[in-house]
Amino acid sequence: MSDAPVLLAMEGDVAVVHLNRPDRLNALTPDMLDLLAATLRRAAEDGARAVLLTGEGRAFCAGADLTASVGMRDSGEALRRHYNPVIATMAELPIPIVAAVNGAAAGAGASIALAADIVVMAQSAYLLLAFANIGLVPDAGATWLIGKAAGRARLLEMALLGERMLAEEALANGLVTRVVEDGALLQVSQGLATKLAGMPTVALGLIRKQVGAALSGTLAETMEIEADHQSIAARTEDCREAIAAFLEKREPRFHGR
Numbered sequence: 001m002s003d004a005p006v007l008l009a010m011e012g013d014v015a016v017v018h019l020n021r022p023d024r025l026n027a028l029t030p031d032m033l034d035l036l037a038a039t040l041r042r043a044a045e046d047g048a049r050a051v052l053l054t055g056e057g058r059a060f061c062a063g064a065d066l067t068a069s070v071g072m073r074d075s076g077e078a079l080r081r082h083y084n085p086v087i088a089t090m091a092e093l094p095i096p097i098v099a100a101v102n103g104a105a106a107g108a109g110a111s112i113a114l115a116a117d118i119v120v121m122a123q124s125a126y127l128l129l130a131f132a133n134i135g136l137v138p139d140a141g142a143t144w145l146i147g148k149a150a151g152r153a154r155l156l157e158m159a160l161l162g163e164r165m166l167a168e169e170a171l172a173n174g175l176v177t178r179v180v181e182d183g184a185l186l187q188v189s190q191g192l193a194t195k196l197a198g199m200p201t202v203a204l205g206l207i208r209k210q211v212g213a214a215l216s217g218t219l220a221e222t223m224e225i226e227a228d229h230q231s232i233a234a235r236t237e238d239c240r241e242a243i244a245a246f247l248e249k250r251e252p253r254f255h256g257r
Contacts, residue, residue: 005032007056008039013197013256014190015043015051022057027065028108033082036112037089044095049256050197051093052189053116054100055109060125063107075136083108083140090115091212094205096196100189101125101167101176111140114149117208118192119176121167122185127175133162148215149175200238201256 007018017039019026043051055061064083090097090112099116106128113119113127129138129146138146138159147155150173158165167179180188196204206229214222233239237257245252 004035005029006035006039008043010048011052011190012194013047013049014193015040015046015048016190016193017043017051017053019053019055019061021065022055022059024065025059025062025104026055026057026109027062027068028083029065029068030078030082033086037086040086040089040093040097044093047256048095048197049201050095050193051097052100052193053097053112054186054189055102057103059103059109060099060101060105060113061109062104063109063130079139083111087111087115087141091208093208095201096193096204096208098189098193098196100185102182102185104128106130107138108140108142111142111145114145114175115141118178118189118196120178120180120185120189120192121170121176122182123167123179124182125167126164127158127170128162128164129158130162132160146175149173198254200233200236200242200254202236202238203233206233 002020005019005021007020009016009018017036019032019036021027021032040051096118097116098118098120099113101113101119101121103122103125105113105125107130110127110129129142131138143155143159146158154173157163165173165175167176170176171179178188210222210225210229213225217225238252238254241254242252
């Protein structure tokens, strides 16, 4: 296996992306973050129709590699240049992302996991915002991602106390999609990614956009976006194929166009 900190492999139409610093629990460095953002963009540009994102080894991602932060003069600038672009890239990607959380997802690692569209956690995995324990504040979008999904009380509990949120609790609080036995994590996650890759890709990309807009917009704004997106989706080859398949009483064959 390559020693690159981010690995990409195509399995059919699914881009499988591994965070690959298992000896450091996949802790993040600026170069690794830049490579992750570039890898996600390249996967979409090269025709992938879904992404499966997971961590190599026993952790999903332990957050920032603090040894790489020693001597860094401006943490805020590091966030703007390296961390935030990853979350923004995930939000703007035109294809769905499945995160297979195979262990600890801490700090910015939790943000990366929760920025996915479908989040599958292993039974033994957990989320952790330990920033306050070392005199820092949540970053990389964690405040927005967790607050929108779980609400103010749970966000403050996680951010102030810096305690682990186990997989079942994350599921109960609406932060993740499914919790599965550890041994079934990749099979279930791969199955979901493969299913998404076989669906109408343009429509899925539009759904991602309008859900993001709905979380920040008004009802009227959201309905206008829905109308715009429906006009686009209705003109796609996949929509025409779905209608033809319905009339011909057969399964549709989608091509992502």
